[in-house]
Amino acid sequence: xxxxxxxxxxxxxxxxxxxxxxxxxxxxxxxxxxxxxxxxxxxxxxxxxxxxxxxxxxxxxxxxxxxxxxxxxxxxxxxxxxxxxxxxxxxxxxxxxxxxxxxxxxxxxxxxxxxxxxxxxxxxxxxxxxxxxxxxxxxxxxxxxxxxxxxxxxxxxxxxxxxxxxxxxxxxxxxxxxxxxxxxxxxxxxxxxxxxxxxxxxxxxxxxxxxxxxxxxxxxxxxxxxxxxxxxxxxxxxxxxxxxxxxxxxxxxxxxxxxxxxxxxxxxxxxxxxxxxxxxxxxxxxxxxxxxxxxxxxxxxxxxxxxxxxxxxxxxxxxxxxxxxxxxxxxxxxxxxxxxxxxxxxxxxxxxxxxxxxxxxxxxxxxxxxxxxxxxxxxxxxxxxxxxxxxxxxxxxxxxxxxxxxxxxxxxxxxxxxxxxxxxxxxxxxxxxxxxxxxxxxxxxxxxxxxxxxxxxxxxxxxxxxxxxxxxxxxxxxxxxxxxxxxxxxxxxxxxxxxxxxxxxxxxxxxxxxxxxxxxxxx
Numbered sequence: 001x002x003x004x005x006x007x008x009x010x011x012x013x014x015x016x017x018x019x020x021x022x023x024x025x026x027x028x029x030x031x032x033x034x035x036x037x038x039x040x041x042x043x044x045x046x047x048x049x050x051x052x053x054x055x056x057x058x059x060x061x062x063x064x065x066x067x068x069x070x071x072x073x074x075x076x077x078x079x080x081x082x083x084x085x086x087x088x089x090x091x092x093x094x095x096x097x098x099x100x101x102x103x104x105x106x107x108x109x110x111x112x113x114x115x116x117x118x119x120x121x122x123x124x125x126x127x128x129x130x131x132x133x134x135x136x137x138x139x140x141x142x143x144x145x146x147x148x149x150x151x152x153x154x155x156x157x158x159x160x161x162x163x164x165x166x167x168x169x170x171x172x173x174x175x176x177x178x179x180x181x182x183x184x185x186x187x188x189x190x191x192x193x194x195x196x197x198x199x200x201x202x203x204x205x206x207x208x209x210x211x212x213x214x215x216x217x218x219x220x221x222x223x224x225x226x227x228x229x230x231x232x233x234x235x236x237x238x239x240x241x242x243x244x245x246x247x248x249x250x251x252x253x254x255x256x257x258x259x260x261x262x263x264x265x266x267x268x269x270x271x272x273x274x275x276x277x278x279x280x281x282x283x284x285x286x287x288x289x290x291x292x293x294x295x296x297x298x299x300x301x302x303x304x305x306x307x308x309x310x311x312x313x314x315x316x317x318x319x320x321x322x323x324x325x326x327x328x329x330x331x332x333x334x335x336x337x338x339x340x341x342x343x344x345x346x347x348x349x350x351x352x353x354x355x356x357x358x359x360x361x362x363x364x365x366x367x368x369x370x371x372x373x374x375x376x377x378x379x380x381x382x383x384x385x386x387x388x389x390x391x392x393x394x395x396x397x398x399x400x401x402x403x404x405x406x407x408x409x410x411x412x413x414x415x416x417x418x419x420x421x422x423x424x425x426x427x428x429x430x431x432x433x434x435x436x437x438x439x440x441x442x443x444x445x446x447x448x449x450x451x452x453x454x455x456x457x458x459x460x461x462x463x464x465x466x467x468x469x470x471x472x473x474x475x476x477x478x479x480x481x482x483x484x485x486x487x488x489x490x491x492x493x494x495x496x497x498x499x500x501x502x503x504x505x506x507x508x509x510x511x512x513x514x515x516x517x518x519x520x521x522x523x
Contacts, residue, residue, distance in 0.1 A: 023184065024070035024091075030183035032176045034076060040084070041075040046093065054118035057104060057197040058221030058417070060460035061468045061491055065122040068093045070184060074176050077133075078168070081160035085133040087173050089126065089180045090117045097124030099475075100181050100189035102174050102207075102215065104200020106459075107144035107357065109134060110169050116195075126189060128177030132169035133161060143198070143424065143458075145356040147364040155368050166396045167210055170203045174214045191478060195471060197221035197459040198425065201416070206399045208414055208448075212407035217478040219471055220416040222459055225400050226326070226429050228393035232366065232386055233326035234358035234424075235374070236317040237309055237339045239382050242375050246305040247350040250343070253336040255293035256285050256302070256310045260331035263287075269509035270519075273463050273493070274455035276507045278330040278420055285310035313339040316426065317386070324386035327428040334423040334457065357424070365389060402436035404448060413477045414448040415470055417487060417500060419456030421463070427452065434503055451487045451500040454507055465492025467500055486522065 022028060026042045048068045055062020070091040077083055088111075103116040110132030120127035134149045150165075152158040174194070182188040194215045196204045201223030208218050224230075241247050248256075264281035265271050275281055285307035292299050313335045316328030329335060336342070338357055344350040354374075363372045366385045377385070394400075407414070416434070418427040434450040455464025467473075467487040476482045486499035496515045501507055501522035512519035 032179040043073045052118045057195045059468045083133040087130045089128045098190045100192045101125040102194040104196020104203040106198040109144040126181040130173035132164045147360045193217045195219040208407045209401045213410040217474045218414045231361045237312040240312040248306040250336045251295035272514040275332040276454035327426040332421045417451040419453045424458040450503045463493040465489035
C-alpha cells in the first residue's frame with residue numbers, strides 16, 4: 001500500500017472543503033423559476049456545527065441537535081403586492097436522504113425557521129421554511145399571536161399578505177425549495193413531503209387541496225381548517241365572562257376539568273386520566289354545581305355562574321348559534337390557557353388576562369381596528385362578528401374543500417391526526433371535515449387517513465402518547481405502499497404507549513397494563 005504524505009492528504013481535504021463551499025455560494029445556486037414572482041436576492045453559505053434545540057411538527061421527541069448544512073435564503077416578491085418574502089432552505093452537507101421536506105408554521109405565522117429546520121436536517125432532509133413576508137414580532141413563540149401585518153392601515157386589510165399567509169407563500173416555498181435542492185445536489189429529490197401542525201396543519205391540507213401534485217406525502221397535525229370560524233368563536237367564553245362579570249380562577253377551571261375527567265375517564269374501560277371517548281362524555285359543568293373542590297388548600301364550592309363560563313368553553317358558541325357558532329373543546333383540554341385566561345389577586349379577585357389568539361382576530365380582521373375594545377362587545381355584536389368573518393374569509397382561509405380527487409390522482413398520501421385534548425383547536429372540526437371527505441369519496445381511506453389521539457393536547461403535550469413516528473409511517477406508505485393500519489404513539493405520560501386508530505375506529509381497553517399499546521384495541 002502506498003503511503004501518501006500527510007501534506008498531500010491535508011491538501012486533498014482542503015480542496016474538498018473548497019469545492020463544497022464553492023457549491024454552497026450564490027454564484028453556484030441556480031436562480032429559481034417562480035411564475036408570478038420576481039427573485040430579489042439569493043444568499044448562501046455553509047454552516048458548520050450549528051447547534052439548537054429543535055423538534056418536528058406534531059412531535060414531543062425533539063432535543064438538542066448539531067448539524068452542518070448549506071444555508072440558502074431566497075428573497076422574492078410578487079410585483080404589485082409590495083411584499084418581500086424570505087424562504088430558508090437548509091441542505092445537509094453530508095447524509096442527505098434524497099428527500100425534500102417543506103415545513104409549516106403556526107398561529108399567525110407561516111414558518112418557524114430553525115425550530116423545525118434543525119430537526120429536519122438532523123433527520124437527513126433538505127428542508128424549507130418561509131416567513132410569508134409577514135412582519136410578525138413573535139414568530140419564535142409557541143403560537144404567534146401578532147396579527148398587525150394583516151392591516152395596511154386602520155380599516156384596510158392587507159389582502160396580498162393575507163393571501164401569502166393563506167396559500168401563496170407556502171406553495172412558493174415548495175417550488176423554490178425543490179428547485180434549490182436540485183441545483184445544489186445536481187439531482188432532484190426522490191420524494192417530497194410536507195409537515196405542519198396547527199396553522200401548519202392548515203397549510204398541509206391547503207397544499208393537498210390547491211396544489212395536489214407538489215408533495216408525495218403530507219402530514220397534517222391538528223389542522224387549523226375553518227380558521228375563520230373557530231378562531232373568533234374561541235372568544236366566546238371570554239364574551240360570557242364579560243357579560244356576566246364572572247372570572248373563574250385558574251384553580252377553579254382546573255377543578256372543573258379534573259371533575260369531568262373523573263366522570264368520563266372509564267368510558268373506554270380503564271381509569272388512566274384520559275378521556276378516550278369524548279363523544280360519550282355528556283357531563284356538563286352545571287352538573288357539578290354545589291359540589292366541593294379544593295383550591296390551594298381551601299375548600300370551595302362550584303357555583304352556577306362559574307359553571308356557565310366553563311360550559312361556554314365545552315359546548316362552544318355553536319350551542320347558541322349553529323349557523324355562526326363553532327364547536328367547543330373536549331372536557332380534558334386545558335381551557336385555562338386560551339379559552340378562559342384569568343389571573344387572581346391575593347384577595348382572590350379574578351380578572352381576564354385577555355385571549356390574544358382569539359381576540360386579536362376580531363380586532364384586526366373583523367373590526368379592522370387595533371384599538372377595538374373587546375370588553376365592551378355585546379353578544380349580538382359577537383355573533384355579527386362571527387357572521388362577518390365567515391363571509392369575508394372562508395374562501396381565502398377556510399381550507400375545507402373535501403374533494404381531494406386531484407391529490408389522489410397524483411398519487412399523494414396524507415396522514416392527519418388531532419389530539420382529543422387539544423386546548424386550542426376543537427378536534428370536532430377536523431372530524432367533521434374528514435367525514436365530508438369520506439362522504440364524497442367512500443374509498444378516501446386509500447390515500448388519506450385520520451387518527452384521533454386521546455389525551456394529547458395541541459400538537460403535543462397532555463397525558464396521551466404522541467405519534468412521533470407519523471412521518472416515518474407516511475414515508476413507508478408513500479415509498480413502499482404500506483398504509484398505516486394504526487399510528488404508533490409513544491412517549492406519553494408515565495411512559496405510556498398506544499396505537500392510534502384510523503377514524504371511525506376508536507381505542508378500547510382490552511385488559512392489561514394501561515401503559516402498554518397491547519392493552520388497547522381499535523373498535
